[in-house]
Amino acid sequence: MPESHDQPGIMARLLTLVALLWAGWFLWFFFGQTLPNLSTADAPISRSDIVTEIGNNPFSLLNPLDYSSRAGADSGWKFLPQRMPFVGTALLLWLAAWCLGRAVLQTLFVRKNLLWSECFVLDMGVGISLLTLWVLACGVAGHLSTAAVLTPSVVAFSVVIIGWKRGVADCGALVESSLAFEAGPPNRKLAWLLTFMALPFAWHIILGGVTPPFDFDVREYHLQGPKEWFLAGRVTTLEHNVYTSFPFLSEMLSLAAMVLHGDWWQGAISGKLTLAGIQFLSAICVYAMGRRWLGVIPGLIAVVALVSTPWTIRISIIAYAEGALTFYLTATAMAALLAVQQSAWRARVRLTAVTGFLAGSAMAAKYPGVLSVVIPVGVFLLVRSQSADEGDASGAGRLLKLSVVFGLAVCAAVGPWLLRNAVDTGNPVYPLAYSVFGAADWSPAMDAKWKAAHSAPDHNVAAIPAHIDDVAARSDWQNGFLFAFAVPALMLAWRYRPIGWIALHVAWMLVTWWALTHRIDRFWIPIIPLLAILAGAAWKLSDGRLWRSALVVSLVACCAFNYGFSRLDGIGFHVGMMDMTEAKRKTVRRDMKLLNETLPRDARVLMVGEAEVFNSEFQLVYNTVFNDSIFEQWTSRTDQPDVAVGDRGMKSAAEIRDTLREHEITHVFVNWSEILRYRMTYGYTDYVTPQRFLQLEEMGILQPPIVMATGDWNGRSDAEQQEVSSWSGAESLRSGPGSWTSMLLYRVTQE
Structure with a gap:
């Protein structure tokens, strides 16, 4: 008007x-x-x-034509053609x-x-x-x-x-x-x-x-x-x-x-x-x-x-x-x-x-x-x-x-x-x-x-x-400008x-x-x-x-x-004018990169506690934190409905092996750091503990694990340390003074 x-x-x-x-x-x-x-x-x-x-670096940070200062990466206008497709x-x-x-x-x-x-x-x-x-x-x-x-x-x-x-x-x-x-x-x-x-x-x-x-x-x-x-x-x-x-x-x-x-x-x-x-x-x-x-x-x-x-x-x-x-x-x-x-x-x-x-x-x-x-x-x-x-x-x-x-x-x-x-x-x-x-x-x-x-x-x-x-x-x-001037504009209503x-x-x-x-x-x-x-x-x-x-x-x-x-x-990570090959390498997690590079071409991995899987180049099975745990569905006994989830027993070795074979699972990857994060926030099934994987090793279903990542134990809060320590078999995750094993990869035993 x-x-x-x-x-x-x-x-x-x-x-x-x-x-x-x-x-x-x-x-x-x-x-x-x-x-x-x-x-x-x-x-x-x-x-x-x-x-x-x-103020310390105005000629680079305020120059829209200068994207060459990405530390540790080859960057510049020569990579512009990579973006054209x-x-x-x-x-x-x-x-x-x-x-x-x-x-x-x-x-x-x-x-x-x-x-x-x-x-x-x-x-x-x-x-x-x-x-x-x-x-x-x-x-x-x-x-x-x-x-x-x-x-x-x-x-x-x-x-x-x-x-x-x-x-x-x-x-x-x-x-x-x-x-x-x-x-x-x-x-x-x-x-x-x-x-x-x-x-x-x-x-x-x-x-x-x-x-x-x-x-x-x-x-x-x-x-x-x-x-x-x-x-x-x-x-x-x-x-x-x-x-x-x-x-x-x-x-x-x-x-x-x-x-x-x-x-x-x-x-x-x-x-x-x-x-x-x-x-x-x-x-x-x-x-x-x-x-x-x-x-x-x-x-x-x-x-x-x-x-x-x-x-x-x-x-x-x-x-x-x-x-x-x-x-x-x-x-x-x-x-x-x-x-x-x-x-x-x-x-x-x-x-x-x-x-x-x-x-x-x-x-x-x-x-x-x-x-x-x-x-x-x-x-x-x-x-x-x-x-x-x-x-x-x-x-x-x-x-x-x-x-x-x-x-x-x-x-x-x-x-x-x-x-x-x-x-x-x-x-x-x-x-x-x-x-x-x-x-x-x-x-x-x-x-x-x-x-x-x-x-x-x-x-x-x-x-x-x-x-x-x-x-x-x-x-x-x-943006400070928004509320600084949107509020006075209310006088114009x-x-x-x-x-x-x-x-x-x-x-x-x-x-x-x-x-x-x-x-x-x-x-x-x-x-x-x-x-x-x-x-x-x-x-x-x-x-x-x-x-x-x-x-x-x-x-x-x-x-x-x-x-x-x-x-x-x-x-957040902004690619700027970086070489796209290098940019892709930088955004793939180290553990995922190792899996992509080392797993056999016919590998099929069951991911436990891991759902951030977009960069995977191998076959996998996973679930989000709000879906039923596939690991629990495949390995827990179904005849104990009145038993607390964390106390339920595991299926027999033959049943578990048949299930893994049916789904062509060759490896099992466990991300304990993510499981810890979920348990401190959204909640995560009590069934999944380190002891379960020790049992699977004893059954001969899983081979001894490969450590994919370790973390700073002392850097964890007291509440996080107490949570991890409460897990059955948690002592197996302590990899040394001041550190803990946060990611593990198991190979399924082939018989």
Whole structure:
């Protein structure tokens, strides 16, 4: 809606002063924080330490063209060509998605009243969701081939070309839109400055997108699931990896890339780069929202604030599903704001359908999307539509129709994922809602364990300020500019209605994050684009030179810090311009590298306590901590149901040997350090102890083990030492004074 004139007089100046004081105080507080994830008890690291580090090496850390200083690795522009195949595959997937989205939406809307950024966001949002649903369908049908994956996009491309030649102006419904009133043209110099400020971060995200996977969750299921499906040639239920039953919108892009490459490792890199590119979609969406409701400069400020946030870079190089969820949350909010602006019934219905499809896609990216997107956006559409139709005799009927349209569109996007689970497990939201739907391979004990690990540890209201502090200031990868200027922008909510709704959405996200999740920091990442829009809106708080100069200077300072910080290892391993062969070597764990290099070609390994297996180049059997222990299932007696798990006996040597032979197991790998971590956090079956493996040796089933890794015993906490010492046979793990054996490899005796 058009802006009104600024408040004149003392009140306006007072509000500006309050905003300045808040921004100044918050930034001072923010940069004085110690970083909890990067610090250790012996070596705390604060943001002031990072500033010092950047100041000591500014010509390298702040130079986006210098990626040659990777210690101990060959790095430089000569390795840029190694990235081209991955870039090509990522661009192909983006083109395939765009064709699908464009072909569908060009029949729904006359687009001349939409910004190019809005058109592109809607096309890509719908297209990515359609492409991933098609890859899922191909996988379930067992037809994972390049031709199968790309055929719909090729057809869609033809439809787009035909539509362009015929002119799409006669198709669909006319979208009504109006842009924010600006007193004069935007400051071109500032617009160019903001654009150039965003470019180093964009370049850093692109380079980081080809970083080989190094994060635990990514190597456990985000990429391991697609790898298993690619090798199997079809998408099936992986009963040993519960996470792969989640909606997997993001991961289907990685699977598609593996199919296009014909190789799971190269496909994983291309898939990561494709997902990293989704951050740019979020940035374009943020610009579109800022541009429409506030103006060009606020939109560009929001873009810079988003792409310069260390979390944006971090989730790009790691390939978390939060990247897609973040984009779909932002795109859904944009589409919803456009939908409620329509007075023409036909256009409102169709934009509501698109909004619902984008909201469902958010849930298809990650289950929490129902809480962070579907519910709040659905309520927003309901409230705004009811307000618009108040006094209209047909209002109730229209409201019902819009609700049905929104709900059906949500189901169209996420329904296939839920249907897959319903067919495979009997529970559409497996492993959630077990008490409602049950599940074939789940149990009350497993459900209790899951809930304990994924629920809020407490609901102490007095601790809320500390938890908000964790989000706003103490998170290692937060951007100080966001809360410094998003909070003052709340004073604009009465002048710009969309700002009020965005602020309410942020509040909803924070409340539900605190009340309904286990409060890990990446669960609130999806609010970052909304905070960026609010921070950009702060530009409109005053047209005074002092306020706007302070905002720009603060943005430049925060960007300099964030860019320098993102060039350090604290952001996570970033490949930069490193030789990709060397980068792959650096990200493969030493024990996994040894197994890859030394195991026979026909080896098949039972992994005990180990699920981070993406880099394995050998056959294996494993389970995650939330699945039943395969080792326990294969070796424990089944005739002692009333005996505590830890006290149950083992099957006979003949039974165990037959089971291992049936599954062609040649080796058993045990990761005691992971078992210790699980027992100190999520819980791990009491059945698995060192004594079990000593018994298997005595039975002649396993040969004496090879030590794969040792650890510092004295470096373990007292609680960890007590836990290990309580295990039956724990003395066999003590490899010497001050050390313990953390990983062992057994060879199965062949008879």
